[in-house]
Amino acid sequence: MDDTRRDIHNSDVPAVCVACEARHRGVCSGMKDDELLELSRSTQIKTIPAGTELFATDQVPDHYGNILSGVVKLSKLLEDGRQQIVGLQFAPDFIGRPFADQSSVTADAATDVTVCMFPRRALNDMVTRSPDLESALHRQALDELDEAREWMLTLGRRTAEERLAMFLYYIALHNNPYEPPGDDDPVAIDIPLTRADIADFLGLTIETVSRQFTKLRNTGVIAKLDGRKVRIERFAELRDLASS
Amino acid sequence: MDDTRRDIHNSDVPAVCVACEARHRGVCSGMKDDELLELSRSTQIKTIPAGTELFATDQVPDHYGNILSGVVKLSKLLEDGRQQIVGLQFAPDFIGRPFADQSSVTADAATDVTVCMFPRRALNDMVTRSPDLESALHRQALDELDEAREWMLTLGRRTAEERLAMFLYYIALHNNPYEPPGDDDPVAIDIPLTRADIADFLGLTIETVSRQFTKLRNTGVIAKLDGRKVRIERFAELRDLASS
DNA sequence: CGCCTTATTGAACCCCATCAATATCTGTGG
């Protein structure tokens, strides 16, 4: 009998959580079954279309969430319109900013996104009682910090070509979370961002991003499929280009 | 009777901790007196000269630490020598990477630094027992994450002039942690980094940093004192230049 | 198809990097 089957027959686990990634790899892994049950009473699953803001910057958000599917972009904006995407989040990441009434970043759905939302209050209470939960949140914060710093290196010191290679490499890993692609197996990946988003992520312009795409295509590292899909022909070469 | 006097006469607080900032504003505020006493048995105060590495990336560090004085720079290095400083840390910041055997960043003393070191094992054990301690560490991680993302915006989207203005503004705030300087009071600040460090922090070259310094001097925003000291003549203007 | 959004390609420009020279600082020893 596999794990999934056992879960289905375990009446203590809330129905909405049974197949949820967040319960295994996400912050919900830090909760006991009864806590999960308690929280699940006030959760709601929401589907958010691409382009929609998940949390408004100008108001205190009253919910946290876990991503169930899709990609969320975290971004910062300057008054004159310059924008920087400071992070991408995938299932089963936690979304929200504990210990602060409002986040310093805006969260938008990059693709269609489904999230499991729960009241801030409910989670805050639970955190004070369940050390494992805070531990799980702490771990994610530290992982995001490592990632943010890796992107600082990219933004501060890497060339346009290296930046795009980094990005495609990063997306490829997230498309195959369980087994990193072999060095020279072609990998088809689905890019969850527009050229404008990629530019805002990499600190470039859309024109430069586009030019680097064609450069990678001309050198045979990637091949264009349709629209947002790309096939990485030589994974190892892409990693080398990213110089990481 | 002020706080300090009371502390001196409180035999439960370890002598080394009595006047320590970390006990009030740092992670040690998350520990009870008896826990503090237990940890203090295995702590040691170290003085580290400027330029020395605190934690190497290639070996598993067996200690964590709290900064008591001085400035620590966290940096990342590319194989070809390109470098990016991804964060600065001041007293009473915690140093180390919980939940991972090795950090993805190198920590170097930017100035002479004194740290309170304690064994990883001791803190790890304590964290599992003391939720407030993990909470304090979690808070610092989230603050550092916010800061890293602010610098991502700077590295990705701001001009050289804006970057240096951001930097000086940031240093000025850390020189006066308790009361931000008034809009037009001249503020003398002590820059804890060399031009090379500033360049590595801002994703620029030393030449560009130097040129932006003279530009700020020519426009009267700052005045040069001696060597690493600078007086900010118009604080509000500096903030505007940073466009933040 | 026709319209609008998104992406690609081209040409000119500019900010910052690079290369190079000079100046200033800092510590050491005569």
Place this chain on the structure above:
DNA sequence: CCACAGATATTGATGGGGTTCAATAAGGCG
């Protein structure tokens, strides 16, 4: 105290990677 040497900082001249401005092409969807 000054002279000297190495490190650090400033300034100048030139060049290049990426931006900007502009036009064309390719998708997406009614």
